[in-house]
Amino acid sequence: MAEFNLSLSKQTELPFQLIWQDHSLRLLQTEIAKQGAIWVDFSSPQSDYRRLQVSIKKEAIARAVGLKSGKRPRVLDATAGLGRDAFVLAALGCQVKLVERHPVVAALLSDGLRRAKAEPTVSDIAERMALVNQSSLSYLQQTALLSAQDKPQVVYLDPMYPHPENKKKAAAVKKEMKSFQSLVGADLDADGLLQPALASATERVVVKRPEYAEPLAQQKPSHVISAKKNRFDVYMV
Numbered sequence: 358m359a360e361f362n363l364s365l366s367k368q369t370e371l372p373f374q375l376i377w378q379d380h381s382l383r384l385l386q387t388e389i390a391k392q393g394a395i396w397v398d399f400s401s402p403q404s405d406y407r408r409l410q411v412s413i414k415k416e417a418i419a420r421a422v423g424l425k426s427g428k429r430p431r432v433l434d435a436t437a438g439l440g441r442d443a444f445v446l447a448a449l450g451c452q453v454k455l456v457e458r459h460p461v462v463a464a465l466l467s468d469g470l471r472r473a474k475a476e477p478t479v480s481d482i483a484e485r486m487a488l489v490n491q492s493s494l495s496y497l498q499q500t501a502l503l504s505a506q507d508k509p510q511v512v513y514l515d516p517m518y519p520h521p522e523n524k525k526k527a528a529a530v531k532k533e534m535k536s537f538q539s540l541v542g543a544d545l546d547a548d549g550l551l552q553p554a555l556a557s558a559t560e561r562v563v564v565k566r567p568e569y570a571e572p573l574a575q576q577k578p579s580h581v582i583s584a585k586k587n588r589f590d591v592y593m594v
């Protein structure tokens with residue numbers, strides 16, 4: 358845990374706790390009764406279902422990042438979260454660098470990747486995923502200075518977007534996801550990611566947005582790919 362600047366505490370009243378259970382690191386929001394824990398499990402039935410179903414044609418995210426037969430771009434996922442989107446891209450064959458700034462989220466993700474690398478059904482996918490615990494604002498600035506062959510072809514952004522209170526959707530967000538959102542908070546500085554992302558990607562920047570949200574940094578995308586629950590704004594470089 359020292360790797361993520363997290364230290365052990367003897368306090369039991371803390372609103373969020375990381376616990377070690379069933380060989381995995383889990384996050385509990387203790388103030389909510391009967392709250393399920395959050396952990397990253399790339400070999401869960403849901404992830405397994407995604408892994409077996411992913412195909413370039415079916416996944417809007419695959420079209421958004423520009424996957425074609427024989428083309429698997431290097432992707433920098435600059436808002437990695439619990440790694441679900443990155444897992445889909447890696448399952449499709451992309452090399453994915455995952456950057457996550459929140460130390461607790463990065464610790465959960467790191468533990469999920471560790472277990473996935475030891476699990477034969479998903480180890481090849483997990484080997485294509487590499488985690489960096491840093492703010493993407495600084496990481497993208499460093500990346501922008503690299504030579505073209507070392508830069509990512511695609512930068513992928515999915516910052517937390519506050520759900521408007523009156524949207525029915527807000528109620529539909531699963532309890533566990535609400536916990537995740539209250540831990541991480543709204544990514545209010547997200548607009549600042551677009552310019553460094555455009556300076557780092559050699560081909561395109563893809564931004565995942567709820568369908569009702571305005572474009573990131575109010576900048577009109579080159580084109581939009583709509584999916585069931587959200588849309589992908591694509592900025593060609």
Ligand SMILES: C[S@@+](CC[C@H](N)C(=O)[O-])C[C@H]1O[C@@H](n2cnc3c(N)ncnc32)[C@H](O)[C@@H]1O
Nearest residue numbers: 436438439440441442457458459492493515517
């Ligand atoms: C909505 S979640 C991403 C979910 C992710 N796409 C998935 O599939 O699991 C947004 C995440 O981006 C992270 N984040 C936001 N801004 C960031 C930044 N500047 N650098 C690194 N991580 C950032 C937040 O901490 C949060 O974990």
